[in-house]
Amino acid sequence: MANQPQTTDVAIIGAGPVGLFAVFEFGMLGMKAQVVDTLRAAGGQCVALYPEKPIYDIPGYPRISAAELIERLHEQAAPFAPVYHLDQQVTALGPGADGRWLLETSVGTTVDAAVIVIAGGAGAFGPNRPPLPGIEEYEGKSVHYMVLRRQDFAGKRVVIAGGGDSAVDWALSLAEVAKSVRIVHRREKFRAAADRGERLHALAAQGRIELVVPCQLSGLEGEGGQISAVLVADLDGNERRLEADILLPFYGLAVSLGPIAEWGLEVERHRIAVDPATCGTNRPGIFAIGDIASYPGKLKLILSGFAEAALAAHAAHPLVFKDKALHFEYSTDKGVPGLD
Ligand code: FAD
Numbered sequence: 001m002a003n004q005p006q007t008t009d010v011a012i013i014g015a016g017p018v019g020l021f022a023v024f025e026f027g028m029l030g031m032k033a034q035v036v037d038t039l040r041a042a043g044g045q046c047v048a049l050y051p052e053k054p055i056y057d058i059p060g061y062p063r064i065s066a067a068e069l070i071e072r073l074h075e076q077a078a079p080f081a082p083v084y085h086l087d088q089q090v091t092a093l094g095p096g097a098d099g100r101w102l103l104e105t106s107v108g109t110t111v112d113a114a115v116i117v118i119a120g121g122a123g124a125f126g127p128n129r130p131p132l133p134g135i136e137e138y139e140g141k142s143v144h145y146m147v148l149r150r151q152d153f154a155g156k157r158v159v160i161a162g163g164g165d166s167a168v169d170w171a172l173s174l175a176e177v178a179k180s181v182r183i184v185h186r187r188e189k190f191r192a193a194a195d196r197g198e199r200l201h202a203l204a205a206q207g208r209i210e211l212v213v214p215c216q217l218s219g220l221e222g223e224g225g226q227i228s229a230v231l232v233a234d235l236d237g238n239e240r241r242l243e244a245d246i247l248l249p250f251y252g253l254a255v256s257l258g259p260i261a262e263w264g265l266e267v268e269r270h271r272i273a274v275d276p277a278t279c280g281t282n283r284p285g286i287f288a289i290g291d292i293a294s295y296p297g298k299l300k301l302i303l304s305g306f307a308e309a310a311l312a313a314h315a316a317h318p319l320v321f322k323d324k325a326l327h328f329e330y331s332t333d334k335g336v337p338g339l340d
Pocket of ligand 1: 016044045049054056088089120260292301
């Protein structure tokens with residue numbers, strides 16, 4: 001059941017790096033933002049896929065970890081007091097009154113906005129869940145599909161499931177802080193980069209990580225959301241019980257444009273076609289920026305998305321403030337509320 005709409009100037013769909021920077025750009029032009037994301041934390045791909053990896057092509061930062069970039073973007077957006085609606089997907093978008101837009105989320109939040117900015121990346125992320133009965137009871141408590149801070153797992157008995165980069169990277173990282181780390185994979189061989197694979201085997205030889213291979217997850221034990229053991233089975237069906245506090249299944253993220261594909265927007269190869277001068281879509285008042293936007297020569301880079309946020313904000317201004325002319329100003333002249 002939808003709730004009473006919350007009114008704002010711009011509703012931003014997606015709290016990835018580009019959506020967060022859009023809060024800043026729209027804020028600088030006097031527009032208030034509400035931001036919706038499917039994930040429980042802001043940060044998009046940077047947080048969900050590679051939080052600890054260094055990024056080298058953010059202007060002004062010779063090297064910055066993806067997680068830190070997101071922290072900085074949060075800080076930069078904060079003076080404009082955005083409202084975040086996390087852990088919910090925008091499921092419906094349609095016309096409201098007087099040329100405005102009305103969006104609705106999976107938990108019934110409704111937002112009435114003068115303009116919409118879609119910064120949805122490749123679409124809504126969702127984890128590929130292992131098919132274990134009753135796993136939902138533990139999700140977000142002792143079963144996690146992404147790691148935000150490795151310190152949360154200090155001193156814990158961690159079981160990681162999966163054989164790709166995320167599984168191996170987190171096994172290596174958590175081995176430094178966790179009480180024990182076991183990695184369950186259905187093959188002997190891991191798919192991670194060669195140097196990471198070698199390091200994994202070196203730590204296994206030292207007894208700091210246990211490789212539980214070839215095995216698959218077969219069940220969970222625990223109560224009240226807290227697991228006490230992870231059950232695994234080898235290829236012959238022999239079961240083993242691994243005592244554990246935490247299970248981290250890394251079976252990849254399922255990504256789909258989902259409901260965005262149904263909003264009457266011109267979509268080409270899973271991305272939204274925009275006018276590169278404004279980032280406007282074929283529907284007046286709806287803009288698309290970042291990885292989800294498509295135009296000739298588009299580069300799927302964070303820095304391109306940042307520039308698109310600035311273009312969209314300038315193009316949206318006359319739609320939000322119908323009687324107010326916009327005079328271009330540098331941030332050095334305008335300043336930022338609350339900052340010297
Ligand atoms: P995303 O980061 O994808 O965020 C989009 C958000 O929108 C997601 O959180 C999603 O859940 C949400 N969303 C989508 N649909 C909905 C909906 N219907 N309702 C609610 N929420 C929704 N780029 C660089 O510039 N430099 C690099 O060095 C670099 N390295 C990379 C390394 C890796 C391993 C990967 C995977 C990518 C890398 N990238 C790099 C690419 C960069 O991460 C992307 O360009 C960037 O994340 C795009 O930002 P975005 O905000 O457009 O989208």
